[in-house]
Every structure is written in structure tokens, then in C-alpha cells.
């Protein structure tokens with residue numbers, strides 16, 4: 001019998017067309033081993049502003065929220081790659097996460113988190129803040145699946161490939177740690 005691929009959902013925290021985080025995420029998607037299908041979540045900008053008043057019966061939910069939850073439920077693991085905005089999580093990404101606190105899609109979900117920034121600390125503050133939020137939602141984040149990428153503009157070539165050997169090796173470790181977490185799940 002044919003085995004179904006495992007689904008890895010990529011979520012970029014940047015809505016910018018030329019986003020370095022989205023490009024880095026696509027590159028990571030291309031590193032997934034055989035048997036893993038990488039999909040990119042495209043609906044971040046379509047989600048309404050979260051309000052507990054709107055978060056009730058599934059049948060009454062905004063269509064974009066239903067689709068967001070369905071894409072998460074169809075995933076075996078998640079990779080989030082995000083910029084740091086004013087030392088925190090970009091509002092659109094935090095909004096998306098707030099929509100799934102009550103519905104618990106991140107519960108026990110193997111999750112990798114990457115922050116990428118042109119600055120030397122690679123967005124260490126957003127990585128910390130995002131990790132706190134995801135752990136509050138009981139996501140499983142292996143140590144090696146958490147990575148801050150500094151000087152990101154120099155790390156990605158015009159073809160979208162990462163050439164820096166240290167970053168490449170950290171990304172390989174991240175993909176391996178995520179694969180292990182899926183097996184242990």
C-alpha cells in the first residue's frame with residue numbers, strides 16, 4: 001500500500017513580498033527529506049483581528065480562521081520563520097496564534113522556530129517570545145529546532161539558496177531534530 005507523505009506546514013511571519021524570512025523558509029522546505037511534503041501557509045493576511053467574541057462555534061467562524069485551523073490539523077509538523085518587529089512577534093503572526101489558543105492545534109505539535117534579521121543577534125528576542133507563546137500552547141520544540149539567523153541579507157544568495165556553511169549546518173540539524181520529533185510523536 002502507498003504510504004502517505006508527512007505534511008510540514010511552513011508559516012512566515014512576514015507579509016513583505018521580498019521577505020528574507022519567506023525565502024529562508026522556502027529554502028528550509030526544500031531541505032525536507034523524502035516522504036515529507038512541505039506546504040506554505042498563505043492565509044496570514046486574510047485572518048480577521050482576533051476577538052474572543054468571534055471565537056465560538058466552528059460553524060460560525062470566519063472562513064479564513066476555519067482554513068487556518070484545517071491546515072494546522074492536516075500538518076504533522078510546523079516550521080515558523082519570522083522577523084522581529086520592535087523586539088517582539090509581528091502582529092499578524094501573533095494574531096494567527098491567538099486564533100488557535102482555544103482550538104489547541106499546537107498541542108504536542110513538533111515545531112521548529114527560526115528568526116532571521118539583518119542585525120547581529122538574528123532576532124533573539126522574537127525567538128524567545130515566540131517560544132514562550134508556543135510552549136504555552138504545548139508545542140514540542142526540540143532544542144536544535146530553534147535558530148536565530150543573523151545578517152540574513154548576506155546569508156541568502158539571489159537564487160534563494162543559503163550559502164553560509166554554519167547556517168547550512170544549523171538548518172540541517174534543525175530539519176533532523178524536527179524529523180526525530182515527528183517520529184517520537
Ligand SMILES: Cc1cc2nc3c(=O)[nH]c(=O)nc-3n(C[C@H](O)[C@H](O)[C@H](O)COP(=O)(O)O)c2cc1C
Pocket residue numbers: 014015016018019020021022082083084085086087088116117118119122123
Ligand atoms: C516595523 C519594524 C520593526 C523592526 N524591528 C526590528 C527589531 O526589533 N529587531 C530586528 O532585528 N529587526 C527589526 N526590524 C528589521 C527587520 O529585521 C528587517 O526589516 C527584516 O528584513 C524583516 O524581515 P523580512 O525580510 O522577512 O520582511 C524591524 C523592521 C520593521 C519593518
